[in-house]
Amino acid sequence: MDEQQPGFKGLNMIDGPGDAEATTTMAPIAPMAMEQPEAAPPTTSASSDSGTHARVLIIGSGPAGLTAAIYAARADLEPVVIAGFIPGGQLMITSDVENYPGFPDGIQGPELMAAMRAQAVRFGTRIHDLDIESVDFSSRPFKVTAGGTTFTADAVIVATGASAIWLELENETRLRGRGVSACATCDGFFFRDKKVAVVGGGDSALEEALFLTKFASEVVLIHRRDEFRGSRIMRRRAEKHPKISIQWNSQVVDVLGQEKIEGLRIKDTQTGVEREEPMEGLFVAIGHKPNTDVFKDWLETDKKGYLVVTDHTLSGIEGVFLAGDVHDHRYRQAVTAAGDGCKAAIDAERWLEAQAAEAGEQAAAAPAGEAVSVA
Ligand code: NAP
Numbered sequence: 001m002d003e004q005q006p007g008f009k010g011l012n013m014i015d016g017p018g019d020a021e022a023t024t025t026m027a028p029i030a031p032m033a034m035e036q037p038e039a040a041p042p043t044t045s046a047s048s049d050s051g052t053h054a055r056v057l058i059i060g061s062g063p064a065g066l067t068a069a070i071y072a073a074r075a076d077l078e079p080v081v082i083a084g085f086i087p088g089g090q091l092m093i094t095s096d097v098e099n100y101p102g103f104p105d106g107i108q109g110p111e112l113m114a115a116m117r118a119q120a121v122r123f124g125t126r127i128h129d130l131d132i133e134s135v136d137f138s139s140r141p142f143k144v145t146a147g148g149t150t151f152t153a154d155a156v157i158v159a160t161g162a163s164a165i166w167l168e169l170e171n172e173t174r175l176r177g178r179g180v181s182a183c184a185t186c187d188g189f190f191f192r193d194k195k196v197a198v199v200g201g202g203d204s205a206l207e208e209a210l211f212l213t214k215f216a217s218e219v220v221l222i223h224r225r226d227e228f229r230g231s232r233i234m235r236r237r238a239e240k241h242p243k244i245s246i247q248w249n250s251q252v253v254d255v256l257g258q259e260k261i262e263g264l265r266i267k268d269t270q271t272g273v274e275r276e277e278p279m280e281g282l283f284v285a286i287g288h289k290p291n292t293d294v295f296k297d298w299l300e301t302d303k304k305g306y307l308v309v310t311d312h313t314l315s316g317i318e319g320v321f322l323a324g325d326v327h328d329h330r331y332r333q334a335v336t337a338a339g340d341g342c343k344a345a346i347d348a349e350r351w352l353e354a355q356a357a358e359a360g361e362q363a364a365a366a367p368a369g370e371a372v373s374v375a
Contacts, residue, residue, distance in 0.1 A: 054080035056348050057144055057153030059132055060291075062089020063334045064324025065159035066116040067341030068348075072157075073123035075349045080153070081120065081127045082146045088113040089161045090288070090325070091334055096211075100334050109185065112334070132160075137298040137317050154355070155348040158295060158307065158315070159323040159341060162288035162332070167199065171255040172284070179261030180282045184208040187283075193217045196281030197264060199252050201225060205285035206234040212283065213243040220279070221246045224269050255282060290326050304329060313344040319355075321348050 056072045058065045061083035072079040091097065091109035098106040121127065130147035137143075141152040164182040166172060172180055181187040184198070188211055196216045198209040201223035212219045221238060226248045228235045238244050247266065253274065254265035263278045290306045292299070299315050299322075300308040307315065307327040315322050323344035324337035 052149060052151045053141065054078065054126075054151065054153045055352060056080075056155045056157065056345070057082065057142070057151055058157045058159060059135075059144065060084065060089065060159035060161055060324070060326070061087040061117065061127070062091065062113070062159065062161045062324060062337060063116065064161070064326075064337040064341035064344070065089070065157070066113070066120050067338040068157045068159060068323055068345040069120035069125040069127075069341075070116070070123060071342050071345035072348065073120060073125045075345070077345075077349060077352070079120075079125050079345075080151060081125055082132055082144060082151070083127050083129045084160075085129060085131045087127075087129050088117070089337075097334060109334075116338075132294050135294055135298060137320055140319060142319065155319045155321065155352055157313075157321045157323055157341070157344045157348055158299070158326055159337075159344070160291040160294075160326045161337075162290045162325040162329075164284070165287045165289055166284055167252060167286065169253070169255060171257075172252075172282070175255050175257060175261050175282075178259065179257065179280060180255060180284070182284050184211045184283050184285075187281075188212050188215045191216050191281045194280035195220070195278070196283060197222050197252070197277075197279050198283045198285055199223075200285040200287070201228045201230065202285070202287060203230040203234050204287070206230040206238045208283050208285045209238050209244050210234070210241065212281075213241055216243065216281070219244045220277075222250045222252060222264075222266065223248055224251045225249065252282070288325070288332075290329070292326060313340065313347045319348075319351060321351075 056077045056079040058068050058072070058079055058081045061081055065081060069079050069081050088110065091113050096106045097103070097109050097112055100107065100112060117127065128146065133145045135142070135144050141154055142156050144151045144153065144156065166182065191212065192215045194216055195218040196212055197220045198205050198212065199222050205221065206228065209219045209221045221244055223246065239246065249269045251267045251269050252264050253267045255261055256263040256265060256276065261279060261282055263276055264282065265274055265276050267274045292301055292305055292307055295307065298317065299320070302308055306329050307322050309315065309322045309327040313321045313323060321344040323340040325332050328336065328340065
Protein backbone atom coordinates (compact mmCIF):
# COMPACT_ATOMS: atom_id res chain seq x y z
CA MET A 1 0.00 0.00 0.00
CA ASP A 2 2.95 2.24 -0.26
CA GLU A 3 2.83 2.53 -3.98
CA GLN A 4 2.60 5.93 -5.53
CA GLN A 5 -0.82 6.98 -6.61
CA PRO A 6 -1.78 6.73 -10.26
CA GLY A 7 -0.65 9.71 -12.24
CA PHE A 8 2.19 10.65 -9.91
CA LYS A 9 5.27 11.40 -11.91
CA GLY A 10 7.81 11.21 -9.10
CA LEU A 11 10.06 14.08 -8.21
CA ASN A 12 13.16 12.10 -9.03
CA MET A 13 12.25 12.52 -12.67
CA ILE A 14 12.79 16.25 -12.51
CA ASP A 15 15.60 17.60 -14.57
CA GLY A 16 17.37 20.65 -13.33
CA PRO A 17 20.61 22.15 -14.54
CA GLY A 18 23.55 22.09 -12.21
CA ASP A 19 21.85 20.37 -9.33
CA ALA A 20 21.95 16.65 -9.65
CA GLU A 21 21.85 16.40 -5.85
CA ALA A 22 18.38 17.77 -5.67
CA THR A 23 17.02 15.57 -8.37
CA THR A 24 18.22 12.11 -7.58
CA THR A 25 17.06 10.91 -4.23
CA MET A 26 13.37 11.51 -3.84
CA ALA A 27 12.03 8.88 -1.49
CA PRO A 28 8.90 7.05 -2.56
CA ILE A 29 5.89 8.98 -1.42
CA ALA A 30 4.38 7.09 1.49
CA PRO A 31 2.10 9.63 3.09
CA MET A 32 -0.14 6.84 4.32
CA ALA A 33 2.41 6.85 7.10
CA MET A 34 2.13 3.11 7.50
CA GLU A 35 5.67 2.69 8.62
CA GLN A 36 8.15 5.43 9.22
CA PRO A 37 10.88 5.19 6.61
CA GLU A 38 14.44 4.97 7.76
CA ALA A 39 16.43 8.17 7.63
CA ALA A 40 17.49 9.07 4.12
CA PRO A 41 21.10 9.81 3.34
CA PRO A 42 21.85 13.48 2.69
CA THR A 43 21.28 14.37 -0.92
CA THR A 44 24.42 16.43 -1.06
CA SER A 45 27.84 16.30 0.43
CA ALA A 46 27.66 18.55 3.45
CA SER A 47 31.28 18.44 4.37
CA SER A 48 32.41 21.83 3.12
CA ASP A 49 31.35 25.30 4.20
CA SER A 50 29.96 26.00 0.76
CA GLY A 51 27.82 22.88 1.11
CA THR A 52 26.50 23.68 4.55
CA HIS A 53 26.26 27.47 4.55
CA ALA A 54 23.46 29.33 2.84
CA ARG A 55 22.57 32.96 2.61
CA VAL A 56 18.95 31.87 2.77
CA LEU A 57 17.97 28.50 4.19
CA ILE A 58 14.37 27.43 3.72
CA ILE A 59 12.84 24.78 5.93
CA GLY A 60 9.94 23.04 4.20
CA SER A 61 9.09 22.14 0.62
CA GLY A 62 5.39 22.78 0.20
CA PRO A 63 4.12 25.67 -1.93
CA ALA A 64 5.43 28.21 0.61
CA GLY A 65 8.93 26.77 0.83
CA LEU A 66 9.38 26.13 -2.88
CA THR A 67 7.99 29.51 -3.91
CA ALA A 68 10.38 31.13 -1.44
CA ALA A 69 13.15 29.08 -3.06
CA ILE A 70 12.17 30.19 -6.57
CA TYR A 71 12.23 33.85 -5.55
CA ALA A 72 15.42 33.59 -3.49
CA ALA A 73 17.17 31.66 -6.25
CA ARG A 74 16.16 34.20 -8.89
CA ALA A 75 17.59 36.87 -6.60
CA ASP A 76 20.93 35.01 -6.78
CA LEU A 77 20.78 34.05 -3.13
CA GLU A 78 21.49 30.37 -3.90
CA PRO A 79 19.02 29.09 -1.33
CA VAL A 80 19.21 25.75 0.39
CA VAL A 81 15.93 23.94 1.06
CA ILE A 82 15.67 21.37 3.83
CA ALA A 83 12.72 19.64 2.27
CA GLY A 84 11.77 16.97 4.80
CA PHE A 85 12.25 13.24 4.34
CA ILE A 86 8.86 13.09 2.64
CA PRO A 87 9.00 16.37 0.74
CA GLY A 88 6.30 18.35 -0.97
CA GLY A 89 3.91 19.14 1.86
CA GLN A 90 0.20 18.53 1.94
CA LEU A 91 -0.31 18.76 -1.80
CA MET A 92 1.50 15.44 -2.08
CA ILE A 93 -1.58 13.90 -0.53
CA THR A 94 -4.11 15.97 -2.45
CA SER A 95 -5.83 14.74 -5.57
CA ASP A 96 -7.35 17.24 -7.94
CA VAL A 97 -6.32 20.81 -7.25
CA GLU A 98 -8.94 22.87 -9.02
CA ASN A 99 -8.35 26.24 -7.44
CA TYR A 100 -4.69 26.89 -8.15
CA PRO A 101 -4.62 29.62 -10.81
CA GLY A 102 -3.28 28.68 -14.20
CA PHE A 103 -4.72 25.18 -14.43
CA PRO A 104 -8.20 25.46 -15.96
CA ASP A 105 -8.64 21.68 -15.95
CA GLY A 106 -7.10 21.23 -12.50
CA ILE A 107 -3.84 19.48 -11.66
CA GLN A 108 -2.84 16.64 -9.37
CA GLY A 109 -1.20 17.90 -6.17
CA PRO A 110 2.01 15.85 -6.61
CA GLU A 111 2.36 17.09 -10.19
CA LEU A 112 2.06 20.68 -9.06
CA MET A 113 4.71 20.13 -6.40
CA ALA A 114 7.03 18.40 -8.89
CA ALA A 115 6.72 21.43 -11.16
CA MET A 116 7.44 23.86 -8.32
CA ARG A 117 10.47 21.83 -7.28
CA ALA A 118 11.79 21.72 -10.85
CA GLN A 119 11.36 25.48 -11.08
CA ALA A 120 13.29 26.04 -7.85
CA VAL A 121 16.07 23.70 -8.96
CA ARG A 122 16.26 25.36 -12.37
CA PHE A 123 17.42 28.59 -10.75
CA GLY A 124 20.05 26.94 -8.58
CA THR A 125 18.26 25.90 -5.39
CA ARG A 126 20.01 23.10 -3.49
CA ILE A 127 17.47 20.71 -1.98
CA HIS A 128 18.09 18.19 0.80
CA ASP A 129 15.32 15.67 1.48
CA LEU A 130 16.02 15.60 5.20
CA ASP A 131 13.99 16.14 8.35
CA ILE A 132 15.06 18.89 10.72
CA GLU A 133 16.39 17.65 14.06
CA SER A 134 17.07 20.95 15.82
CA VAL A 135 17.59 24.64 15.25
CA ASP A 136 19.66 27.21 17.09
CA PHE A 137 18.49 30.74 16.46
CA SER A 138 20.45 32.22 19.38
CA SER A 139 22.95 34.02 17.15
CA ARG A 140 23.83 34.56 13.51
CA PRO A 141 24.64 32.69 11.41
CA PHE A 142 21.65 30.58 12.43
CA LYS A 143 22.17 26.84 12.83
CA VAL A 144 19.85 24.14 11.52
CA THR A 145 20.66 20.46 12.01
CA ALA A 146 19.17 17.89 9.64
CA GLY A 147 20.25 14.33 8.92
CA GLY A 148 23.15 14.73 11.35
CA THR A 149 24.55 17.74 9.46
CA THR A 150 24.52 21.26 10.83
CA PHE A 151 23.76 23.88 8.21
CA THR A 152 24.36 27.57 8.84
CA ALA A 153 22.44 30.44 7.30
CA ASP A 154 22.37 34.23 7.28
CA ALA A 155 18.59 34.17 6.99
CA VAL A 156 16.05 31.39 7.54
CA ILE A 157 12.55 30.99 6.14
CA VAL A 158 10.38 28.61 8.16
CA ALA A 159 7.76 26.97 5.91
CA THR A 160 7.16 23.62 7.56
CA GLY A 161 3.40 23.60 7.05
CA ALA A 162 0.99 21.39 8.95
CA SER A 163 0.27 17.63 9.26
CA ALA A 164 -2.82 15.45 9.42
CA ILE A 165 -4.54 14.97 12.78
CA TRP A 166 -5.63 11.46 13.77
CA LEU A 167 -8.51 10.34 15.98
CA GLU A 168 -5.95 9.00 18.48
CA LEU A 169 -7.66 5.64 18.90
CA GLU A 170 -5.42 2.72 19.81
CA ASN A 171 -6.72 0.47 17.05
CA GLU A 172 -6.64 3.30 14.53
CA THR A 173 -2.90 3.52 15.09
CA ARG A 174 -2.45 -0.26 15.06
CA LEU A 175 -4.32 -0.64 11.77
CA ARG A 176 -2.70 2.27 9.94
CA GLY A 177 -1.59 0.84 6.64
CA ARG A 178 -3.99 -2.05 7.06
CA GLY A 179 -7.06 -0.18 5.99
CA VAL A 180 -6.65 3.01 8.00
CA SER A 181 -5.30 6.03 6.16
CA ALA A 182 -5.24 9.83 6.15
CA CYS A 183 -4.74 10.06 2.42
CA ALA A 184 -7.33 8.96 -0.09
CA THR A 185 -5.18 10.18 -2.95
CA CYS A 186 -2.38 7.87 -1.92
CA ASP A 187 -4.37 4.82 -0.89
CA GLY A 188 -7.80 5.07 -2.49
CA PHE A 189 -6.63 2.85 -5.32
CA PHE A 190 -6.39 -0.08 -2.90
CA PHE A 191 -10.04 0.12 -1.96
CA ARG A 192 -11.58 -0.76 -5.27
CA ASP A 193 -15.12 -2.12 -4.82
CA LYS A 194 -14.85 -1.85 -1.04
CA LYS A 195 -17.00 -0.06 1.50
CA VAL A 196 -15.02 2.71 3.17
CA ALA A 197 -15.66 5.44 5.72
CA VAL A 198 -14.38 8.99 5.82
CA VAL A 199 -14.39 10.86 9.13
CA GLY A 200 -14.74 14.64 9.23
CA GLY A 201 -16.97 17.43 8.07
CA GLY A 202 -14.58 19.93 6.50
CA ASP A 203 -13.39 20.35 2.93
CA SER A 204 -10.73 17.68 3.40
CA ALA A 205 -13.29 15.04 4.36
CA LEU A 206 -15.61 16.03 1.52
CA GLU A 207 -12.75 15.97 -0.95
CA GLU A 208 -11.53 12.58 0.30
CA ALA A 209 -15.04 11.13 0.11
CA LEU A 210 -15.54 12.37 -3.44
CA PHE A 211 -12.16 11.08 -4.52
CA LEU A 212 -12.86 7.67 -3.01
CA THR A 213 -16.03 7.29 -5.09
CA LYS A 214 -13.70 6.61 -8.03
CA PHE A 215 -12.71 3.33 -6.42
CA ALA A 216 -14.94 2.31 -3.55
CA SER A 217 -18.33 0.66 -3.92
CA GLU A 218 -19.72 2.80 -1.09
CA VAL A 219 -18.40 5.77 0.87
CA VAL A 220 -19.82 6.51 4.30
CA LEU A 221 -19.15 10.03 5.48
CA ILE A 222 -19.16 10.12 9.28
CA HIS A 223 -19.47 13.52 10.91
CA ARG A 224 -19.83 14.31 14.59
CA ARG A 225 -22.34 17.14 14.04
CA ASP A 226 -25.42 17.63 11.88
CA GLU A 227 -23.92 20.07 9.38
CA PHE A 228 -20.73 20.20 7.40
CA ARG A 229 -18.04 22.79 7.92
CA GLY A 230 -16.82 22.49 4.32
CA SER A 231 -17.54 24.84 1.43
CA ARG A 232 -20.95 24.90 -0.22
CA ILE A 233 -19.79 23.52 -3.56
CA MET A 234 -18.08 20.54 -1.93
CA ARG A 235 -21.04 19.93 0.38
CA ARG A 236 -23.41 19.86 -2.57
CA ARG A 237 -21.21 17.51 -4.54
CA ALA A 238 -20.90 15.08 -1.63
CA GLU A 239 -24.56 15.24 -0.64
CA LYS A 240 -25.84 14.43 -4.09
CA HIS A 241 -23.27 11.78 -4.96
CA PRO A 242 -25.02 8.39 -5.34
CA LYS A 243 -22.13 6.47 -3.78
CA ILE A 244 -21.88 8.68 -0.68
CA SER A 245 -24.08 8.21 2.37
CA ILE A 246 -23.82 10.52 5.38
CA GLN A 247 -24.01 9.57 9.02
CA TRP A 248 -24.64 12.74 11.03
CA ASN A 249 -24.01 13.12 14.75
CA SER A 250 -21.67 10.15 14.65
CA GLN A 251 -18.24 9.62 16.14
CA VAL A 252 -15.92 6.71 15.45
CA VAL A 253 -14.90 5.36 18.86
CA ASP A 254 -13.09 2.18 17.82
CA VAL A 255 -11.66 0.48 14.77
CA LEU A 256 -12.39 -3.23 14.60
CA GLY A 257 -10.30 -6.01 13.09
CA GLN A 258 -7.14 -7.95 13.81
CA GLU A 259 -4.97 -8.08 10.69
CA LYS A 260 -6.94 -5.48 8.78
CA ILE A 261 -9.88 -3.23 9.38
CA GLU A 262 -13.17 -5.08 9.41
CA GLY A 263 -15.53 -2.57 10.95
CA LEU A 264 -16.08 0.51 13.07
CA ARG A 265 -17.71 1.14 16.40
CA ILE A 266 -19.65 4.35 16.00
CA LYS A 267 -21.26 6.39 18.73
CA ASP A 268 -24.32 8.57 18.27
CA THR A 269 -23.15 11.89 19.68
CA GLN A 270 -26.67 12.86 20.72
CA THR A 271 -27.94 9.67 22.34
CA GLY A 272 -24.63 8.08 23.30
CA VAL A 273 -25.78 4.79 21.76
CA GLU A 274 -23.03 2.80 20.09
CA ARG A 275 -23.32 0.62 17.02
CA GLU A 276 -20.97 -1.52 14.96
CA GLU A 277 -20.79 -1.33 11.20
CA PRO A 278 -18.75 -3.49 8.81
CA MET A 279 -16.17 -1.36 6.96
CA GLU A 280 -13.17 -2.21 4.81
CA GLY A 281 -11.39 1.12 5.00
CA LEU A 282 -11.19 4.21 7.18
CA PHE A 283 -9.96 7.59 5.99
CA VAL A 284 -9.42 10.17 8.71
CA ALA A 285 -9.78 13.75 7.48
CA ILE A 286 -10.27 15.88 10.57
CA GLY A 287 -7.79 18.65 10.03
CA HIS A 288 -4.14 19.40 10.53
CA LYS A 289 -1.67 20.59 13.12
CA PRO A 290 1.24 22.90 12.42
CA ASN A 291 4.72 21.40 12.29
CA THR A 292 6.30 23.64 14.86
CA ASP A 293 7.73 21.34 17.54
CA VAL A 294 11.33 21.96 16.61
CA PHE A 295 10.89 25.74 16.85
CA LYS A 296 9.11 25.79 20.22
CA ASP A 297 12.15 27.03 22.16
CA TRP A 298 12.81 29.84 19.72
CA LEU A 299 9.65 31.14 18.12
CA GLU A 300 6.37 32.22 19.66
CA THR A 301 3.35 29.99 19.04
CA ASP A 302 -0.36 30.68 19.49
CA LYS A 303 -2.94 28.56 21.37
CA LYS A 304 -3.22 26.08 18.50
CA GLY A 305 0.56 25.79 18.14
CA TYR A 306 0.85 27.93 14.99
CA LEU A 307 3.82 30.28 14.80
CA VAL A 308 3.05 33.91 15.48
CA VAL A 309 3.84 36.18 12.55
CA THR A 310 4.23 39.95 12.73
CA ASP A 311 4.43 42.49 9.96
CA HIS A 312 3.66 40.07 7.09
CA THR A 313 6.45 37.48 7.36
CA LEU A 314 8.55 38.45 10.36
CA SER A 315 9.05 36.23 13.38
CA GLY A 316 10.26 37.47 16.75
CA ILE A 317 13.84 36.85 15.65
CA GLU A 318 15.43 39.21 13.18
CA GLY A 319 16.49 37.26 10.09
CA VAL A 320 13.98 34.42 10.63
CA PHE A 321 10.94 34.69 8.37
CA LEU A 322 7.71 32.67 8.34
CA ALA A 323 5.64 31.47 5.40
CA GLY A 324 2.55 29.36 4.79
CA ASP A 325 0.42 27.05 6.90
CA VAL A 326 2.95 26.96 9.72
CA HIS A 327 1.53 30.31 10.80
CA ASP A 328 -1.65 30.59 8.72
CA HIS A 329 -4.67 28.75 10.05
CA ARG A 330 -7.09 31.14 8.42
CA TYR A 331 -6.57 30.55 4.70
CA ARG A 332 -4.46 27.37 4.47
CA GLN A 333 -4.55 27.29 0.69
CA ALA A 334 -1.77 26.33 -1.69
CA VAL A 335 -2.03 29.66 -3.42
CA THR A 336 -1.90 31.68 -0.19
CA ALA A 337 1.05 29.60 0.99
CA ALA A 338 2.83 30.25 -2.31
CA GLY A 339 2.13 33.97 -1.99
CA ASP A 340 3.50 33.87 1.52
CA GLY A 341 6.67 32.14 0.34
CA CYS A 342 7.15 34.89 -2.22
CA LYS A 343 6.74 37.56 0.44
CA ALA A 344 9.14 35.84 2.84
CA ALA A 345 11.83 35.54 0.15
CA ILE A 346 11.48 39.21 -0.80
CA ASP A 347 11.63 40.24 2.86
CA ALA A 348 14.69 38.03 3.44
CA GLU A 349 16.40 39.47 0.37
CA ARG A 350 15.75 43.05 1.48
CA TRP A 351 16.89 42.30 5.00
CA LEU A 352 20.12 40.71 3.76
CA GLU A 353 20.74 43.73 1.52
CA ALA A 354 20.22 46.05 4.48
CA GLN A 355 22.62 43.95 6.53
CA ALA A 356 25.24 44.09 3.78
CA ALA A 357 24.80 47.85 3.40
CA GLU A 358 25.19 48.30 7.14
CA ALA A 359 28.32 46.16 7.14
CA GLY A 360 29.70 48.24 4.27
CA GLU A 361 29.05 51.50 6.08
CA GLN A 362 30.67 50.19 9.24
CA ALA A 363 33.66 48.93 7.29
CA ALA A 364 34.08 52.33 5.63
CA ALA A 365 33.88 54.08 9.00
CA ALA A 366 36.18 51.66 10.85
CA PRO A 367 39.88 52.40 11.26
CA ALA A 368 42.07 50.55 8.77
CA GLY A 369 42.75 46.92 9.71
CA GLU A 370 39.78 46.59 12.10
CA ALA A 371 37.38 43.78 11.24
CA VAL A 372 33.67 44.57 11.13
CA SER A 373 30.79 42.10 11.26
CA VAL A 374 27.08 42.63 11.50
CA ALA A 375 26.03 39.04 10.93
P1 NAP B 1 -11.33 21.66 9.10
O1 NAP B 1 -12.00 22.64 8.22
O2 NAP B 1 -10.74 22.12 10.39
O3 NAP B 1 -12.40 20.52 9.42
C1 NAP B 1 -12.10 19.46 10.30
C2 NAP B 1 -13.36 18.62 10.42
O4 NAP B 1 -13.04 17.48 11.22
C3 NAP B 1 -14.49 19.37 11.11
O5 NAP B 1 -15.70 19.07 10.48
C4 NAP B 1 -14.44 18.82 12.54
O6 NAP B 1 -15.70 18.72 13.12
C5 NAP B 1 -13.93 17.42 12.33
N1 NAP B 1 -13.18 16.96 13.48
C6 NAP B 1 -12.14 17.58 14.10
N2 NAP B 1 -11.66 16.81 15.10
C7 NAP B 1 -12.42 15.70 15.12
C8 NAP B 1 -12.42 14.53 15.93
N3 NAP B 1 -11.53 14.36 16.90
N4 NAP B 1 -13.34 13.60 15.66
C9 NAP B 1 -14.23 13.75 14.65
N5 NAP B 1 -14.28 14.82 13.85
C10 NAP B 1 -13.37 15.79 14.09
O7 NAP B 1 -10.13 20.89 8.39
P2 NAP B 1 -9.97 20.53 6.84
O8 NAP B 1 -11.17 19.90 6.31
O9 NAP B 1 -8.71 19.75 6.78
O10 NAP B 1 -9.77 21.93 6.11
C11 NAP B 1 -8.77 22.82 6.55
C12 NAP B 1 -8.72 24.05 5.63
O11 NAP B 1 -8.26 23.65 4.34
C13 NAP B 1 -10.07 24.69 5.41
O12 NAP B 1 -9.90 26.06 5.33
C14 NAP B 1 -10.52 24.13 4.10
O13 NAP B 1 -11.42 24.97 3.42
C15 NAP B 1 -9.21 23.99 3.35
N6 NAP B 1 -9.29 22.93 2.34
C16 NAP B 1 -9.65 23.28 1.08
C17 NAP B 1 -9.75 22.32 0.10
C18 NAP B 1 -10.14 22.72 -1.29
O14 NAP B 1 -10.47 23.89 -1.48
N7 NAP B 1 -10.09 21.83 -2.27
C19 NAP B 1 -9.52 20.97 0.39
C20 NAP B 1 -9.18 20.63 1.69
C21 NAP B 1 -9.08 21.62 2.67
P3 NAP B 1 -16.52 20.05 13.53
O15 NAP B 1 -17.07 20.59 12.23
O16 NAP B 1 -17.56 19.53 14.44
O17 NAP B 1 -15.56 20.95 14.20
